Amino acid sequence: MSNPSFVLQKVNEVSFEDRPVPEIKDPHYVKIAVKKTGICGSDVHYYTHGAIGDFVVKAPMVLGHESAGVIVEVGSEVKNLKVGDRVAMEPGVPSRYSDEYKSGRYNLCPCMAFAATPPYDGTLAKYYLLPEDYCVKLPDHVSLDEGALVEPLAVGVHSSKLADVRPGSKVAVFGAGPVGLLITAVASAFGASSVTVIDIVQNRLDLAKELGATHTVLASIKDTSDETAKKVVAATGAQPDIVLDASGAESSINAAISAIKPGGTYVQVGMGKPNVNFPIANVIGKELTIKGSFRYGYGDYPLAVELISSGKVNVKKLISHTVKFEEAKEAFELVMSGKAVKVIIDGPQ
Ligand SMILES: [Zn+2]
Known part of the structure; x- marks a missing residue:
C-alpha cells in the first residue's frame, strides 16, 4: 500500500484503505510521514456515535489527530523545516482570512480544517500535509511518542x-482522564501552590499525584455535589x-461551582451532555x-513542546499502551474498555 489509512466507514465500522499519497500544492506546506498517533475521546466518539454536536460523519473519514512524525518533503517556500526533521503536528488549520484568525483566536475560526473532524480526514495514515507553521x-531528546502527546498537552496549556x-493559584481539576491529568501537570508547572484533583477512580488519582497534584479527592457517585465540594475544600484546606x-x-x-471561592474563575474544558442543570x-x-x-491557539503548541523538553511535564507517564498500525481497531477497543489511559498507535511502516 502506498498510503495506508485507518478509515471510519460509518458508525462502528472501520477498515484499512489505501488512499492516494497526498501531494504538496501550496509551497508553504510540508509532507509528514506520521510515526505516532494517540487516540482521543473524540476519535472514539465519532467511531461509536458518528457525530459530536454539529459535526456529523457523512462520508468515510480517516481517524486520528494527535500525531507526531518526520518531514519527508517540503514545499518550495518552506523556510524553517527540512526533510528529516521530527515534528509535533498541530492538526487544525484555520482560514488565514477569518476575523477569528486575524484577531488572534484562530481556534474559533468557523472554517477550521481539523483532522478527523468531518469532513476532514485525520492523521492515522502514512502521510499527512500541513503548513510548516503548524x-x-x-x-x-524529545521522543516521537512524547510528540504525539503535545496535542492533549496543548489543551492543558x-x-x-x-x-x-x-504562582500562588489554588487550582482544582475535576476529572483525571488524559486532559485532566495534563491540566494538572500544566497548572503545577505554571506555579499553582495547590492543585486538587477530583475523580471517582483511585488509580487515576494516583497518576494525578505523579503529575503534580498536591491533593486528591476520591469522589463517589452517591455524594451530592455539595458533599463533593466540601471534600474538595477539606482536602485543599x-x-x-x-x-x-x-x-x-x-x-x-x-x-x-459550589466549591469555588467567591470572585473565582471557572473554565469548562470537558464535554459531556450538551445541556446540563447549572x-x-x-x-x-x-x-x-x-x-x-x-482546543488551543497561538503559542500553545510551542509552549507544550517546551514543557516536555524542559522536563517540567512528563507526558510519558500517560502512555499505557503502544500498538502497531495494523492493530488500530484493537487500540480503539482498548480505549473503549476504559482500561487504558493513553494508547499510542505506531505509524504504518
Ligand atoms: Zn484530542
Whole structure:
C-alpha cells in the first residue's frame, strides 16, 4: 500500500484503505510521514456515535489527530523545516482570512480544517500535509511518542492560560482522564501552590499525584455535589480560586461551582451532555468568571513542546499502551474498555 489509512466507514465500522499519497500544492506546506498517533475521546466518539454536536460523519473519514512524525518533503517556500526533521503536528488549520484568525483566536475560526473532524480526514495514515507553521520541531531528546502527546498537552496549556493560573493559584481539576491529568501537570508547572484533583477512580488519582497534584479527592457517585465540594475544600484546606472541569459531568460541574471561592474563575474544558442543570444563582452570588476552552491557539503548541523538553511535564507517564498500525481497531477497543489511559498507535511502516 502506498498510503495506508485507518478509515471510519460509518458508525462502528472501520477498515484499512489505501488512499492516494497526498501531494504538496501550496509551497508553504510540508509532507509528514506520521510515526505516532494517540487516540482521543473524540476519535472514539465519532467511531461509536458518528457525530459530536454539529459535526456529523457523512462520508468515510480517516481517524486520528494527535500525531507526531518526520518531514519527508517540503514545499518550495518552506523556510524553517527540512526533510528529516521530527515534528509535533498541530492538526487544525484555520482560514488565514477569518476575523477569528486575524484577531488572534484562530481556534474559533468557523472554517477550521481539523483532522478527523468531518469532513476532514485525520492523521492515522502514512502521510499527512500541513503548513510548516503548524508543525513544531521536536528537540533531539524529545521522543516521537512524547510528540504525539503535545496535542492533549496543548489543551492543558490553553485552558490553564484562560484560567490565568499563576504562582500562588489554588487550582482544582475535576476529572483525571488524559486532559485532566495534563491540566494538572500544566497548572503545577505554571506555579499553582495547590492543585486538587477530583475523580471517582483511585488509580487515576494516583497518576494525578505523579503529575503534580498536591491533593486528591476520591469522589463517589452517591455524594451530592455539595458533599463533593466540601471534600474538595477539606482536602485543599481552602476554597480553590480556579476550577477547571475536564469531566463534563453535570455532578462535577455543580460540585465545582459550589466549591469555588467567591470572585473565582471557572473554565469548562470537558464535554459531556450538551445541556446540563447549572447553578446559575451561585455564578451571580459569587460573581464568578466563567469561560469555555476550545482546543488551543497561538503559542500553545510551542509552549507544550517546551514543557516536555524542559522536563517540567512528563507526558510519558500517560502512555499505557503502544500498538502497531495494523492493530488500530484493537487500540480503539482498548480505549473503549476504559482500561487504558493513553494508547499510542505506531505509524504504518
Ligand atoms: Zn484530542
